Amino acid sequence: MSTVTDTPPTRRRDQHRPKLSDRARAERALGWKLAGPAFVIMLAVTAYPILQAVWLSFFRYRLTDPDSREFIFLSNYSVIFTDPLFYQALWNTVFITVVTVAVELVLGFAIAMLMHRIVLPRRTLRTIVLIPYSIITVVSAFAWLYSFRTDTGYVNGWLNTLTFGAWDASFDWFGSWLPAMGVIMISEIWKTTPFMSLLLLAGLAQIDGAMEEAAKVDGATFWQRLFKVVLPNMKAAIMVAVLFRTLDAFRIFDNVFVMTRGANNTETLSTLAYKQTIDRVEIGMGSALSVVLFLLVFAIALIFIRGFKVDLAGSK
Amino acid sequence: MxxxxxxxxxxxxxxxxxxxxxxxxxxxxxxxxxxxxxxxxxxxxxxxxxxWENFQLITTGTASDLFNPALVNSIVVCLIATVISVVLATFCAYAIARLNFPGKKLILLVSLAVSFFPVISLVTPLFDLWRNIGLFDTIPGLVIPYLSLTLPLSIWVLSAFFQQIPWEMEQAAQVDGATSWQAFRRVIVPLAAPGVFTTALITFFTAWNDFVFAISLTSENARTVPAALAFFTGASQFEQPTGAISAAAVIVTIPVVILVLIFQKRIVAGLTSGAVKG
Incomplete structure (x- = not known):
């Protein structure tokens, strides 16, 4: 309480050195002391595999035939970019990403608002809504797979009843591209909307309730309050939620793998890379696909950070 | 309201x-x-x-040798990975959101790159390395790669949370004579707790959800639930073990629901008592 007097002399001394004050230097040191361990450990567990993947992508290298390993530089990449299978996988991945993230943002925000405001089954709602996120993606995929499959599923029966028999009760959801993609996306949305809601709810909860109250007193409608008060104040939370979900959706794997294994042109970039790496043990080609996937993801991230000004570093 | x-x-x-x-x-x-x-x-x-035949099959029947240890492994691995990540990320995210030091943009960019690098391509080189140094099929052998999933995620989510914290309270504490460290511990930590808890949840579920690492870097001793589930599915090509998978899914859901209940109370309490309203 009384140590305030210590500060002015320090400031005066700093004026002679325009570059860095003691305080700024101490802040730098503290910054790296706090951030360093996390950063170093993160690098240690990933730098090696990442660099190795880049390196391996320059080789024709099959695990079953390691002796014929050969440096071919960018040949794997030229094969990828001339293969229609790659473009199908790319299109599927983009399609799934755009649809699921758009649906999840709206749905997730609505659920977050509901969770934020609800009075009565408040705790029950919050608990129930969060459950899908905590459920293993593979389990979600099986749940929806078994729901829609003709041998075990109930969905066709329900649709048949709802349409008074107009819906074909033996409709094969996994027999063609669009329905299969639809089921994949339903599982993805079901499983990951809570993640969106959780982040958005956290953003909502950080908003000063008095601001919204003031807008309300001044006669702002619900939509005005939403767009002028609530959303601008939780921009950071929204952008992070969308960024994370976009990048996560872009590497969709589990749902596709469990449901279709890429049948009927439902292959995504990750399942394509998996097939090359694990099924065909084409380590070089699999690594090249992984690098391409990573670069695409990296580009999306850059667009978000530069284009939409998602600035986690908090510099003003 | x-x-x-x-x-x-x-x-x-x-x-x-x-x-x-x-x-x-x-x-x-x-x-x-x-x-x-x-x-x-x-x-x-x-x-x-x-x-109860499906439950008997996986808890005491023919599939129990696979399922029971997997459940224990999942809990142990995910808890360790979560605690390590959240503790480290709390310090890191505080520094990123609050302090001025060179390289914080780099940390965030690297976090992002690490966080979204396709898991499959991390697996191939790790498989090789783990076998050579004896970490294959061990708990640390899973915790370490899990950090590549959980640590960057924790840093990102926490940085976003910390950005929304009213930092003027920290400055107020410093004006009142608190050091940077005191201000961090006494003022910021209580303010940041809701974000930290939410992050812990997200981190745990991310680790819990992984199955690419689990299936690639273990064989029997450290196999986790998602890997075990995948093993059920591969047991027979023509006969889907629907019941066994579902029973296992129900069992792994129960501890998670309990976790959600425990954490949720604190999250609701923490998040709704906004720092500014104090």
Whole structure:
């Protein structure tokens, strides 16, 4: 309480050195002391595999035939970019990403608002809504797979009843591209909307309730309050939620793998890379696909950070 | 904000379809788990008969050697990875959001790159390395790669949370004579706790959800639940072990629901008591 007097002399001394004050230097040191361990450990567990993947992508290298390993530089990449299978996988991945993230943002925000405001089954709602996120993606995929499959599923029966028999009760959801993609996306949305809601709810909860109250007193409608008060104040939370979900959706794997294994042109970039790496043990080609996937993801991230000004570093 | 009774009831009404959307697939898995093998493919949502045979199969029957250790492994691995990540990320995210030092943009960019590098391509080189240094099929052998999933995620989410914290309170504490460290510990940590808890949840579930690492870097000793589930599915190519998978899914869901209940109380309390309102 009384140590305030210590500060002015320090400031005066700093004026002679325009570059860095003691305080700024101490802040730098503290910054790296706090951030360093996390950063170093993160690098240690990933730098090696990442660099190795880049390196391996320059080789024709099959695990079953390691002796014929050969440096071919960018040949794997030229094969990828001339293969229609790659473009199908790319299109599927983009399609799934755009649809699921758009649906999840709206749905997730609505659920977050509901969770934020609800009075009565408040705790029950919050608990129930969060459950899908905590459920293993593979389990979600099986749940929806078994729901829609003709041998075990109930969905066709329900649709048949709802349409008074107009819906074909033996409709094969996994027999063609669009329905299969639809089921994949339903599982993805079901499983990951809570993640969106959780982040958005956290953003909502950080908003000063008095601001919204003031807008309300001044006669702002619900939509005005939403767009002028609530959303601008939780921009950071929204952008992070969308960024994370976009990048996560872009590497969709589990749902596709469990449901279709890429049948009927439902292959995504990750399942394509998996097939090359694990099924065909084409380590070089699999690594090249992984690098391409990573670069695409990296580009999306850059667009978000530069284009939409998602600035986690908090510099003003 | 006080809601009128009318608002109260309409919100309650809206919550019903939301809860149904969440619960229908959940109950479906439960339904499949309790359906005896004979009616597994009857296309009925509600089970006509109840049977514990699927649960017996995985807890004491032929699949128990696979399932029971996997459950323990999953809990241990995910808890260790979560604690390490969240503790490290709290310090890191504080520094990123609050302090001025060179390289913080780099840390965030690297976090992002690490966080979204396709897991499959991390697996191949790690598989090789782990076998050479004896970490293959061990708990640390899973925790370490899990950090590549959980640590960057924790840093990102926490940085976003910390950005929304009213930092003027820290400055106020410093004006009152607190050092940077005191201000961090006494003022910021309580303010940041809701974000940290939410992050812990997200981190745990991310680790819990992984199955690419689990299936690639373990064989028997450190196998986790998702890997074990994948093993069930591969048991027979023509006969889907629907009941066994569903029963296992129900069992792994129970501890998670308990976790959600425990954490949720603190999250709700923490998040709704906004720092500014104090």
């Amino acid at each position: 006080d809601a009128t009774p009318k608002q109260k009831w309409s919100l309650a009404a809206v919550s019903i379809p939301v809860m149904l959307w969440t619960l229908v697939p959940l109950f479906w898995i439960f339904s499949l788990a309790v359906k005896p093998q004979s009616i597994q493919a009857d296309n009925k949502y509600f089970p006509r008969e109840f049977s």
